[in-house]
Amino acid sequence: MVSFISSIAFISIILYYIHISEVHSFQTLIRGNRKAKEMAVMEQEPITANENERPALYKIKGVLDDDNRIPKLIGPNGEIIELPKSVFRVLRQIVYHMMRGRAIFIVPENKELTTQEAAEILNVSRPYLVKLLEQGKIPFVKVGTHRRIRFSDLMNYKKLRDAERERGLDEIAQMSQDLGLYD
Numbered sequence: 001m002v003s004f005i006s007s008i009a010f011i012s013i014i015l016y017y018i019h020i021s022e023v024h025s026f027q028t029l030i031r032g033n034r035k036a037k038e039m040a041v042m043e044q045e046p047i048t049a050n051e052n053e054r055p056a057l058y059k060i061k062g063v064l065d066d067d068n069r070i071p072k073l074i075g076p077n078g079e080i081i082e083l084p085k086s087v088f089r090v091l092r093q094i095v096y097h098m099m100r101g102r103a104i105f106i107v108p109e110n111k112e113l114t115t116q117e118a119a120e121i122l123n124v125s126r127p128y129l130v131k132l133l134e135q136g137k138i139p140f141v142k143v144g145t146h147r148r149i150r151f152s153d154l155m156n157y158k159k160l161r162d163a164e165r166e167r168g169l170d171e172i173a174q175m176s177q178d179l180g181l182y183d
Contacts, residue, residue, distance in 0.1 A: 046103030057099050064092045112141070112148040122158060132157075 049057055063071055071088060073081045083091070094104055113121070118138075119129040133140045133147055138157045140147045176182060 046105050047098075048101065048103045049098040054099070057095055060091075060095050061099060064088070064095060107151050109150075109152045111151040112143075113151055113154060115147050115149070118149045118154050121154060122161075 063069070071083045071091075073083060075081060097104055115126050115129055115133070119126040122129065124132075129138075130147070132138050133149070138149060139153045140149045142148070
């Protein structure tokens with residue numbers, strides 16, 4: 001029963017996070033008759049779990065937290081496939097964040113973003129992001145007249161920015177403590 005639940009949950013989550021470029025590719029993938037065309041990652045909107053999905057998420061979490069069992073996927077022809085560790089780790093993180101009501105994006109590391117997409121991820125205006133690009137703080141390439149930012153470069157910048165902010169907050173907290181502003 002647990003294997004069945006984990007299989008259904010895994011299939012549901014995968015279908016949530018990907019879309020197929022053509023219906024024919026999807027049918028080919030399900031039937032397994034021919035190699036399916038490459039699946040594109042959904043880029044349009046974040047995915048969140050609704051309240052109706054919470055019970056299933058708790059069941060999936062229970063399966064993923066059971067270190068004594070290895071979750072498996074049951075294919076359409078009854079084939080049982082052990083989940084690779086990498087897929088298992090991703091699935092575990094997806095469920096963890098969805099249970100907490102967080103939106104999920106799955107983006108390939110080498111994905112190139114528009115300036116608008118990058119600005120939205122950083123929660124800054126597009127003109128401010130362009131300024132950061134022109135100052136050399138985030139690497140980018142030009143495609144014609146348009147700037148493109150690799151997702152991994154954007155995440156590196158975000159990590160550095162967040163660490164810098166954290167250090168600044170720690171310094172302010174330490175100064176406040178030194179001045180006796182904390183009881």
